[in-house]
Structures are given as structure tokens and as C-alpha cells.
Amino acid sequence: MKYLLVLLVLVVAVGIWRGKRRAEAEARSPATAPPNKPQTMVACAHCGLHLPQAEAVSDGAGRFFCSLEHRQAAARADSAH
Incomplete structure (x- = not known):
């Protein structure tokens, strides 16, 4: 039972860590720029x-x-x- 609780805490911690990394990566990625207007x-x-x-x-x-x-x-x- 003790090992199951430790495993559950590790899974939750890894999930939180991965979620923060994904949010940081999305914040760093530049927003898509609007397409350029046609030029003469x-x-x-x-x-x-x-x-x-x-x-x-x-x-x-x-x-x-x-x-x-x-x-x-x-x-x-x-x-x-």
C-alpha cells in the first residue's frame, strides 16, 4: 500500500511537471502572424x-x-x- 501511494504521488508530480513544460513551450512559441497583404x-x-x-x-x-x-x-x- 505504501508503494502504491508513492507511485501515485510520482505520477501526479510528473503530470504537473509536464503540464508546466507544455504551457511554457506554448508561451515561448511565436503567435502565427497574419498573412502578408499582396504587393504590387x-x-x-x-x-x-x-x-x-x-x-x-x-x-x-x-x-x-x-x-x-x-x-x-x-x-x-x-x-x-
């Missing part, structure tokens, strides 16, 4: 690469580029003509 995609006027408009470099004339280097290359090409 634009094509680089120099190479044609498609990228989000927020990441593109604009030349002020309504053209978008994937990098500053491509904007400068297009400006050099325009001034050569």
Missing part, C-alpha cells in the same frame, strides 16, 4: 526582373529598377542616345 510587382526597366514595388528604385519618371546600379546604367544609356 514591377519589372526592372533595365533587366526585366520582377520585384515588389516597395523594394524597387524609381527614377522619378515612372520607371522602376531592381538596383541603383541598373538605374544609373539606364541613365547612362539614355544620355548616350
Whole structure:
């Protein structure tokens, strides 16, 4: 009878310990973020690469580029003509 009582106390203690660990793990896991909203995609006027408009470099004339280097290359090409 004594061993049964000790076993019961151990089972309850392990159950409480596992429950706390599970609660801590759930608290540490990041909440699922809401899905990102769709973004407008634009094509680089120099190479044609498609990228989000927020990441593109604009030349002020309504053209978008994937990098500053491509904007400068297009400006050099325009001034050569």
C-alpha cells in the first residue's frame, strides 16, 4: 500500500511537471502572424526582373529598377542616345 501511494504521488508530480513544460513551450512559441497583404510587382526597366514595388528604385519618371546600379546604367544609356 505504501508503494502504491508513492507511485501515485510520482505520477501526479510528473503530470504537473509536464503540464508546466507544455504551457511554457506554448508561451515561448511565436503567435502565427497574419498573412502578408499582396504587393504590387514591377519589372526592372533595365533587366526585366520582377520585384515588389516597395523594394524597387524609381527614377522619378515612372520607371522602376531592381538596383541603383541598373538605374544609373539606364541613365547612362539614355544620355548616350
